[in-house]
Amino acid sequence: MELYQVQILAFAALICCTSSAYGWGVDGHLITCRLAQPRLSKATADAVSQLLPAYADDDLGSVCSWADQVRFRYRWSSALHYIDTPDNLCSYLYKRDCKDEDGIQDRCVAGAIYNYTNQLLSYGNGNSQYNLTEALLFLSHFIGDIHQPLHVGFTSDKGGNTIDVDWYTTKTVLHHVWDVSIIETAEERFYDSNVDELINKLQTNITTVWANQAKAWEACSKTACPDAYATEGIKAACDWAYKGVSNSSVLEDDYFLSRYPVVNMRLAQGGVRLAATLNRIFG
Numbered sequence: 001m002e003l004y005q006v007q008i009l010a011f012a013a014l015i016c017c018t019s020s021a022y023g024w025g026v027d028g029h030l031i032t033c034r035l036a037q038p039r040l041s042k043a044t045a046d047a048v049s050q051l052l053p054a055y056a057d058d059d060l061g062s063v064c065s066w067a068d069q070v071r072f073r074y075r076w077s078s079a080l081h082y083i084d085t086p087d088n089l090c091s092y093l094y095k096r097d098c099k100d101e102d103g104i105q106d107r108c109v110a111g112a113i114y115n116y117t118n119q120l121l122s123y124g125n126g127n128s129q130y131n132l133t134e135a136l137l138f139l140s141h142f143i144g145d146i147h148q149p150l151h152v153g154f155t156s157d158k159g160g161n162t163i164d165v166d167w168y169t170t171k172t173v174l175h176h177v178w179d180v181s182i183i184e185t186a187e188e189r190f191y192d193s194n195v196d197e198l199i200n201k202l203q204t205n206i207t208t209v210w211a212n213q214a215k216a217w218e219a220c221s222k223t224a225c226p227d228a229y230a231t232e233g234i235k236a237a238c239d240w241a242y243k244g245v246s247n248s249s250v251l252e253d254d255y256f257l258s259r260y261p262v263v264n265m266r267l268a269q270g271g272v273r274l275a276a277t278l279n280r281i282f283g
């Protein structure tokens with residue numbers, strides 16, 4: 001094998017096998033951003049339009065995974081995708097849990113949501129000292145991540161990253177099941193492998209069967225409410241993601257069919273809340 005082929009393979013392995021630690025996969029983020037964008041007020045849509053890079057062509061979904069793509073270039077940002085909570089407590093407290101591995105306060109996904117919300121509030125104040133395009137892309141991504149239940153997981157298993165499981169016949173880790181596998185299997189089985197059909201289905205549910213709940217999802221007495229989402233997240237992690245799973249568990253239809261509705265709900269909540277947060281910032 002030529003050296004460049006080895007390098008390409010090594011690079012591909014790096015991409016494939018490290019991505020799972022950083023949040024919903026590409027489709028999960030695409031779904032939350034695509035659900036959010038049609039819910040933006042006129043003023044918010046205009047601001048988002050101004051801030052999106054030209055290559056996004058006004059499509060927030062197309063850049064919703066940008067924060068994952070820059071995690072090597074911006075090494076400081078990798079702790080901002082998740083929260084480690086104490087093992088088995090099934091609770092979250094900002095002061096106790098929102099810190100990185102070196103114990104630096106505020107460096108977790110909830111802290112990042114507060115920080116980028118504050119940065120974006122300077123939009124329209126003349127020359128902001130911040131890069132508000134990056135702030136928008138980070139915020140849109142992190143509101144997605146905080147809704148992935150295992151992004152608010154236990155410390156010792158790194159949110160399910162060290163729990164080996166079989167997803168049907170494929171070896172993976174529990175964290176990846178929640179980032180990617182459940183969504184992928186649902187797309188294949190119910191939506192002809194077409195993510196747009198899944199988005200349409202969730203969009204319809206938000207305006208019909210979930211309409212009343214969706215109002216409650218939006219509620220927030222401040223500009224951003226990540227602590228409430230994190231508390232729901234660790235509870236869902238305990239009640240659904242970790243429940244009945246140990247190292248070497250084989251996860252099949254029983255697990256998929258009971259957890260898939262939870263994933264759907266969290267994706268919908270992420271989309272509704274991203275839109276509501278942006279509307280509070282720019283509205």
Ligand SMILES: [Zn+2]
Nearest residue numbers: 022023081145
């Ligand atoms: Zn992420």
